[in-house]
Amino acid sequence: MIEFHLDARSGVAPYLQLIQQVRHALRLGMLKEGDRLPTVKDVVARVAINPNTVLKAYRELEYEGLVQPRPGLGTFVTRTLAGGDEAIAAHEPLRRELTDWLGRARAAGLDDEDVEALLISTFREFSEERAGRRG
Amino acid sequence: MTDAVTTTGLTKRYGRRTALSDCTLNIPAGHVVGLVGPNGAGKSTLLQLTCGLLAPTEGRIEVLGHTPHTGSPRLGFVAQDTPVYGNLTVADHLRFGAHLNPGWDKALAQRRIAELGLDPSQRAGKLSGGQRAQLALTLAIAKRPELLLLDEPVAALDPLARREFLQGLMSYAAENGTSVVMSSHLVADLERVCDYLIVLVASRVRVHGDVDELLGTHHRLTGPRRDPDTLGPGREVVQASHTDVQSTLVVRSTAPVDDPSWTSDRLDLEDIVLAYMAQAGTHGRDRVLEKR
Amino acid sequence: MIWLTWRQFRVQAWVAAVFAVAIAAALAATAPHLFDLYQSSGLADCTSNCGDLADTFVIQAGTRLNTILYGVGTAALLLMPALVGIFWGAPMVARELETGTHRLVWNQTVSRRRWILTKLIGIGLTTAVTAAVVSAVVTWWAAPLDDGRAGRISPELFSARGVVPIGYAALGFAAGVLIGMLLRRSIAAMAVTLLAIVLVQVAVPFFVREHLTTPVSSSTPFDPENIASLGISEDNTITVHAASPVEDAWELSNVTLGPDGEEFEGPIDPAKCGPDAAGGKRECDRYLGTLNLTQKSTYIPADRFWSLQWRELGLLLSVTALLGLASVWWISRKVA
Missing domain, CATH: 3.40.50.300 (P-loop containing nucleotide triphosphate hydrolases)
Structure with a gap:
């Protein structure tokens, strides 16, 4: 079972934050197939948000095929995003390459904010390019 | 229902x-x-x-x-x-x-x-x-x-x-x-x-x-100074402020604003409420009408 | 609603009960001695010309304790309407409006009409029962002393004996409630309620009560033997009053009329009456006896006590009911 939290200053809509947190947990293997998500009542009692926001997030996750509601029992994970053993095995070498890159960036005089900005903008361009190619 | x-x-x-x-x-x-x-x-x-x-x-x-x-x-x-x-x-x-x-x-x-x-x-x-x-x-x-x-x-x-x-x-x-x-x-x-x-x-x-509808239909437009009435139909100007070179508008619009001379930003709920309060005029804030 | 009314009112109800029981106990403890004295003095069986017996009895019975109890019992009944109006009536709705709790209770599943009716009837009945108990005990205990003194038909005792204290107390309560809900402030409502009740307690005996029955009028030849007061001015005018023709009555007027039917004011012969008269009081009395004067008095006799009590109670309770209806109407329509 995971616990949700909300960042009021992130500017991201609360229902999107909930979706991101579920996906994050799925990706890191904290949630596996068959696990139950917290009930709507549990979520609103914990983070004090509108119940419809939680319902909307769960509906979105259901639409993506990640979860499935079972009436009277709750909402259950039907698919994991952790990409199997192969993907997890790939984590380690990728992390090493990224660490090397970060070392070079620091050596070139970039501070934390510079690094973050560069990472995000590159990541965004990369995603948009791929999305454009697909569309 | x-x-x-x-x-x-x-x-x-x-x-x-x-x-x-x-x-x-x-x-x-x-x-x-x-x-x-x-x-x-x-x-x-x-x-x-x-x-x-x-x-x-x-x-x-x-x-x-x-x-x-x-x-x-x-x-x-x-x-x-x-x-x-x-x-x-x-x-x-x-x-x-x-x-x-x-x-x-x-x-x-x-x-x-x-x-x-x-x-x-x-x-x-x-x-x-x-x-x-x-x-x-x-x-x-x-x-x-x-x-x-x-x-x-x-x-x-x-x-x-x-x-x-x-x-x-x-x-x-x-x-x-x-x-x-x-x-x-x-x-x-x-x-x-x-x-x-x-x-x-x-x-x-x-x-x-x-x-969600309010968040989706309200935009802040920033661009070179101009008359807000030229925005076209279906776009309601909630708040407008102008400097000598720039106009900043809060508009309610169901269609996206695709005029490239405007920079369009999303607003959060507080921005939207404040825009409507400003539209109503600040004099309204001083009047205490509530009967307790 | 009854439970809430009781829960909010129980402290006051206990105070009222303790107070009533204390008075009743004190009076019951001293009653046997008082009643014995009443019998042994002969006043109890006296039917006419009892003045001297009464004086003797009142002096004998006038121990310090009895005097205090007599005063306290009478004062308690005279003050009860104001106390009830101030402490039970005025804050009943005003305090809710002040603290906003009316918005809490009216949003339970209870109509405003039922809310106010339950409170009015519940606390109103408590008021009436308290007044009835205290008045019954005081009326019973004080009967011998009342007999020996001015009589309970007299205005100063009438409001503190019999059944009318119930009416005054109920009226005080209902007035307090209505004033409280109109003013919406407990303290202001208490002050106005006090004023209103004092006004009623003065106005009813002196302006209203005599109209609730037909007074008895009597005209008798003026008897100089009965002179109660006599005043002679330098210009030879005179005011003269004879004593009341009946004992224990409530005298409304008592005038001495001249032969012309107008109130007699002289002039008189200064040689017969007055500072220069030689014959003194006796000569003056004889002279006044020859002037063909008439004593005319109107009064309410003591045996009208109970019929007058019931009529006044009816009047007071009618006004109380009107105030109560006004309260119900106001709460249902006007207050938020």
Whole structure:
């Protein structure tokens, strides 16, 4: 079972934050197939948000095929995003390459904010390019 | 599903002061509705008209399909400053709640009091503001209303008590699908809990609608100075400000603004409310019309 | 609603009960001695010319304790309407409006009409019962002393005996409630209520009560033997009054008329009456006896006590009911 939290200053809509947190947990293997998500009542009692926001997030996750509601029992994970053993095995070498890159960036005089900005903008361009190619 | 609240030209005057003028609304059931506006905008008046404590001067109001009256089992109301009987104990409050409400949910009331850690033998006058608000909320929800009205319930509470109050309220709403209308002069109090918003400034409803819809249709446009009227049809300018070279507009528009000379930004709920307050003119903030 | 009314009112109800029991106990304890004295003094069986017996009895019975009890019992009944109006009536609705708790209770499943009716009837009945008990005990205990003194038909005792204290107390309560809900402030309502009740307690005995029955008028030849007061001015005018023709009655007027039917004011012969008269009092009395004067008095006799009591109670309760209806109407329509 995971616990949700909300960042009021992130500017991201609360229902999107909930979706991101579920996906994050799925990706890191904290949630596996068959696990139950917290009930709507549990979520609103914990983070004090509108119940419809939680319902909307769960509906979105259901639409993506990640979860499935079972009436009277709750909402259950039907698919994991952790990409199997192969993907997890790939984590380690990728992390090493990224660490090397970060070392070079620091050596070139970039501070934390510079690094973050560069990472995000590159990541965004990369995603948009791929999305454009697909569309 | 019937609307929770429908008003047509609803107006309330106290002598010559107008507390609410020409309010036409319909609030669908099943929502948590935020009623926002500066102090004295008429929020309390609208809520008291809704629960039947006040009668309209003009216009009509229907709540859950009927003309509202106090003493209805279908409505729960937590008044401003969450009044309770200071010399009665917490247990006394639950007892009179049970005596006065045929639909009283004793188990719910007792569970809530236990969860809140309130001492049943404590006199209500000795409770903290947060505890008193929780007691008032317990009384209002244990009668199991279909529509729950709350007048500035968290205004007097510290951040922790505010959070706890909203947690209790939301978990009740989630469990029972109860419609909720709550007022506040601070958008931040309502932002996360409401999915429907009514902005009331200087006795008039300025905007109302589904929160997601409001967020999706309001934009801040920044660009070279120009006349806002050239924006075209279907785009309502809520607020405009100009420097000698630049115009900044807040517009409501269902279609996206694709004119490349404008830079379009998203607005959060607070920005939208502030834009409507500014539109109403600041003079409205100074007038205190609420009758307490 | 009954439970809530009781829960909010129980402290006051206990205070009232303790007070009533204390008075009843004190009076019951001293009653046997008082009643014995009443019998042994002969006043109990006296039918006419009892003045001297009465004086003797009142002196004998006038122990310090009895005097205090007599005063306290009478004062309690005279003050009760104001106390009830101030402490039970005025805050009943005003305090709710002040603290906003009316918005709490009216949003339970109870109509405003039922809310106010339950409170009015519940506390109103408590008021009436308290007044009835205290008045019954005081009326019973004080009967011998009342007989020996001015008589309970007299205005200063009438309001504190019999059944009218119930009416005054109920009226005080209802007035307090209505004033409280109109003013919406407990303290202001208490002050106005006090004023209103004092006004009623003065106005009813002196302006209203005599109209509830037909007074008896009597005209008898003026008897100089019965002169109660006599005043002679330098210009030879005179005011002269004879003693009341009946004992224990409530005298409304008592004038001495001249032969012309007008109130007799002289002139008189200064040689017969006055500072220069030689014959003194006896000569003056004889002279006044020859002037063909008439004593005309109107009064309400003591045996009208109970019929007058019931009529006044009826009047007071009617006004109380009107005030109560006004309260119900106001709460249902006007207050928010």
